[in-house]
Amino acid sequence: IRQWCADGVDSREDLFNDTRIDDWRELFDAYASGETVYAAHTEALETRFATLKRLMLRQGIVSIVTVPIFYDQRLGGVLGFENDRDQNPWLAEDVRLLQTAAEIIGRAIGNIRNRQRLVETNRKLESLDRLSRALSGHTDLGDVLDAVTHSTRELLGAAHAWIVFP
Secondary structure, three states: OOOOOOOOOOOOOOOOOOOOHHHHHHHHHHHHOOOOEEEOOHHHOOHHHHHHHHHHHHHOOOEEEEEEEEEOOEEEEEEEEEEOOOOOOOOHHHHHHHHHHHHHHHHHHHHHHHHHHHHHHHHHHHHHHHHHHHHHHOOOHHHHHHHHHHHHHHHHOOOOOOOOOO
């Protein structure tokens, strides 16, 4: 969980303590289907979100809006805003702005993950290229074994590589 708070507002590090994953199933099913969940006042929250309602009451949250974040075509997180001072009607244009922000965040996460995968794929391809060169450029068995085990170890991300000859 990452949190940002207004000046003078305490962080809620223990926000989800005392709850079980199963308690959140209805809510996360709603998020997975792309649903935005919001309430101008705690009492207005739908009964199917009873766990969220209990959390809001326990934490003194007056109003809330939560928007699913998708990347790679799956639910990757939830963007939430809450108010513990005043009711907030969460106007349609505010909700749409938050949905757009969630889309931007999802794309950013997806781009970062894609870049990470690309870097990893390039690392593996470079290892395979070194392995290919070692196999075609050496005639000494020791040099070939060194090159093959080193490249393969790097390719697999292993800490050690070894060969046993009986």
